[in-house]
Amino acid sequence: MNGIEIFAPIDSSHQLWPEATAPAKIITKSALEFVATLQRTHGKTRKELLEARNVRQQAIDKGTASLGLLDSTAHIRNDASWKGASLAPGLEDRRVEITGPPERKMIVNALNADVSTYMSDFEDSLAPTWSNVTWGQAHLYDAIRGQIGFSDAKTGKQYDILSRPHRKPVTLIVRPRGWHMEEKHVLVDGEPVSASLFDFGLYFYHNAKQLISNGAGPYFYVPKMESHLEARLWNNVFVQAQDLLHIPQGTIRATALLETLPGAFEMEEIIYELRDHSSGLNCGRWDYIFSTIKTLKNDSSHILPDRADVTMSVPFMSAYVKKLVEVCHRRGVHAMGGMAAQIPIKNDIQANEAAMARVKADKLREVKAGHDGTWVAHPALASIANDIFNQYMPQPNQISFNPFTLDNYQPPTPSDLTNTHIDGGRITEAGIRKNIYIALCYMEAWLRGQGCVPIDYLMEDAATAEVSRAQLYQWVIHKCTTQDTNKPITPELTTSILAEELASLEKTASQQNKFAQAARHLLPEVSGHQFNNFLTTLLYDDITTLSPVPVDPAQLEE
Known part of the structure; x- marks a missing residue:
């Protein structure tokens, strides 16, 4: 199998597929x-x-x-x-x-x-x-x-x-x-x-x-x-x-x-x-x-x-x-x-x-x-x-x-196809908070290996989380103002709301939760400092478990 290497995770006994066959x-x-x-x-x-x-x-x-x-x-x-x-x-x-x-x-x-x-x-x-x-x-x-x-x-x-x-x-x-x-x-x-x-x-x-x-x-x-x-x-x-x-x-x-x-x-x-x-x-x-x-x-x-x-x-x-x-x-x-x-x-x-x-x-x-x-x-x-x-x-x-x-x-x-005018559409502080909550909850679950997550009786996946974080980025870089509280949407505002939501979620989460890890990835996005093409590529390395040496292809079945 010249040119093919597998860096799949193996256990301490070097069993090829440790979970089952x-x-x-x-x-x-x-x-x-x-x-x-x-x-x-x-x-x-x-x-x-x-x-x-x-x-x-x-x-x-x-x-x-x-x-x-x-x-x-x-x-x-x-x-x-x-x-x-x-x-x-x-x-x-x-x-x-x-x-x-x-x-x-x-x-x-x-x-x-x-x-x-x-x-x-x-x-x-x-x-x-x-x-x-x-x-x-x-x-x-x-x-x-x-x-x-x-x-x-x-x-x-x-x-x-x-x-x-x-x-x-x-x-x-x-x-x-x-x-x-x-x-x-x-x-x-x-x-x-x-x-x-x-x-x-x-x-x-x-x-x-x-x-x-x-x-x-x-x-x-x-x-x-x-x-x-x-x-x-x-x-x-x-x-x-x-x-x-x-x-x-x-x-x-x-x-x-x-x-x-x-x-x-x-x-x-x-x-x-x-x-x-x-x-x-x-x-x-x-x-x-x-x-x-x-x-x-x-x-x-x-x-x-x-x-x-x-x-x-x-x-x-x-x-x-x-x-x-x-x-x-x-x-x-x-x-x-x-x-x-x-x-x-x-x-x-x-x-x-x-x-x-x-x-x-x-x-x-x-x-x-x-x-x-x-x-x-x-x-x-x-x-x-x-x-x-x-x-x-x-x-x-x-x-x-x-x-x-x-x-x-x-x-x-x-x-x-690009007529994005929406009569009656509003940007609200409640909308900011909900976007941060959804993005945090989804990203935390994804980092634990779960890609489809029920949140508030909606089945959220990567696409809905993408909408949430993209909106936050857009609102910050264009210095929008909330229409329910009349606050400018600044990096400081989104950062503070992210901190509040993180603290709230961590209070009831298990000790093995990954909310802090999710928040670290989300912070640059919601504060307008960076925009990654996809959340999934942003987070992928965190769930990639590479073995230090490749699995020997000779061990594989035909």
Whole structure:
């Protein structure tokens, strides 16, 4: 295994996989060689594209570049003849998709839920410790082979996949980490392997043929792309991977999470680049709000108010949805809706009813906007989403609905996508405090290896924490003023509130908590002294447990 090194954590007895044997069937010689081949072929292009992101962002920050449709790809937008891929087996009906990390209990509950598909997430809802990543792969390996049942050691409760005699099986979709992330436990030719290629490669290598045998296929969500060239890179990976395993081209299907503002100007081109493998686009709403703040952070005319005021009906979000549905349906692929992050409130009937009413209203908006399906974070929300979509979309999807053909339809303009004016939106001291609280709580949990966290009856993941810290940075650097207390938002104010929230949280936390560690990382962000591209890359080294010497690849199974 020349050129491949594994710096996985080992215990004092130098046992290769100290926790159990499951990762041994995932981190095999042949699987790592497959990942290394992908890395050697595509690693250089990935790095070039990430640098292109930085160059464009620096120009936008300086005011020397702006966002808009690309002249170089006008021929793609103007050519009405091309379409995305036909609907793949198991992906015809996607009206309700549940999402969550590849934890064993989550997988069982998701596959038993009243949903069409389960998006198993190695990205925003997983803290990528070596254990989480490798065990996540092992759990999916077992699930695909019908071996996922287990007994909870703490409760004694048995978890098994239930029979679904009158419903199709839940279709599995996997989201690998984004292009910006690395898997530092594995080096190829002296460099960390792309986390995207690591997650995709292991899953595809071990499971593609079994998934096909099961009657579905290797299906993916690809995240956080900022240009059609990044989609082209994914497509090239798919082509090579299928060739290496002698699987017919077009077997892979990928839904692109449209969750960046730059990407919104290249929706059509992204579908085009993936077209033989495309399953459409998804409205990744929280990441999209974060990306909008991040991209326009230096422009004082694009300051967003409190997170609660940034709803799907505000101009830039409404234009984003409208454009995504129209583009997807014109190209014959799914236009997927976004996340209902609410979770049931068991001890407060009134609060729970109000929360579920918000879910219902959001799903009604989505189906009427033309979406072909939606996301939920908790199985209890599936019935609400199903009821709405069954009523207004009795057929498997509504791809045939193209708003572009309607009388008086006005397609969103490029300026609509950056119209961040929000009538009645306010920046408040309460909003500052809530953002700091959410960011602190999420970051602390992430540092403990937990990437999906219930906070105030909402399932928060990396995207929602990103919105919170990005807003704080933007408010400080533009010297905004709170509208409830009339205070200037200074580094001193955000620092003092951070200290107060930290002290409050530490009072009731366990001694093993990592709130102080989280606060150290958060302080430069909320005081306007630095802005990292992603929280996950900011925190990643803190959960990376490298062994001092590489694991000998000769010890790996074939």
